[in-house]
Amino acid sequence: MDGRLIYLMGPSGSGKDTLIDAAREPLRALGCEVVRRVITRSAESKGEEAVGVSLAEFERRRSEGDFALFWHAHGLDYGIPIEIDQWLGTGCHVLMNGSRGHLLAALERYPTLLPVLLTVKDDVLRERLLRRGRESLVDIEARLRRNGLFVADGSIGDVLIHRLDNSGDLAVTVKSLLSLLKLSAKPDQI
Secondary structure, three states, rough: OOOOEEEEOOOOOOHHHHHHHHHHHHHHOOOOOOOOOOEEOOOOOOOOEEEEOHHHHHHHHOOOOOOEEEEOOOOOEEEEEEEEHHHHOOEEEEOOOOOOOHHHHHHHHHHHHHHHHEEHHHHHHHHHHHHHOOHHHHHHHHHHHHHHHHHHOEEEEEEEOEEOOOOOHHHHHHHHHHHHHHHHHHOOOO
16 A cells, blocks of 8 residues: 655744654654655754755756655755655655645645645744744745745645644644544555
8 A cells, every 4th residue: 555645834933843853753653754855955954854965966866866856945955855655655654844835746746645734823933933043034024924825725726735733832733743644544544
């Protein structure tokens, strides 16, 4: 049986990395692995557990077909290793940190993917971005405006985008994610 790709997305500062870290072991118990993205930034950068590579290395990997999915956002290139196809083919489910802007392309390749949008209230998001200290005030306000645009619709075509509010207690969000995966699964999955 094929596994299912869980496509987690949300604005920078919504807590995707924190949620992924907190849910990693419970996800494994459900037969779900978390894939590490390849990103054109330093591996020492704060944030997610990713593989940091140079632009030249990223382009080499992309041209050699090493990525199942790849995109450019916020001045960086992101790639999802092709190994996820092997994992999915053996029945393993895979959670990835995806891009809202790349969702349609991901749906073309993985039509059964489960899109999950991590949302957060603007005041909480603003505080998290300020505390993180990676963006200027102008950049933070731009991120808040983009956040408001994306959350307006709950589906893309026939595909429902599942929303999780991460404005409060992380344990509640982890529980909600695990419940969503169990409820959204086909009877023989997750």
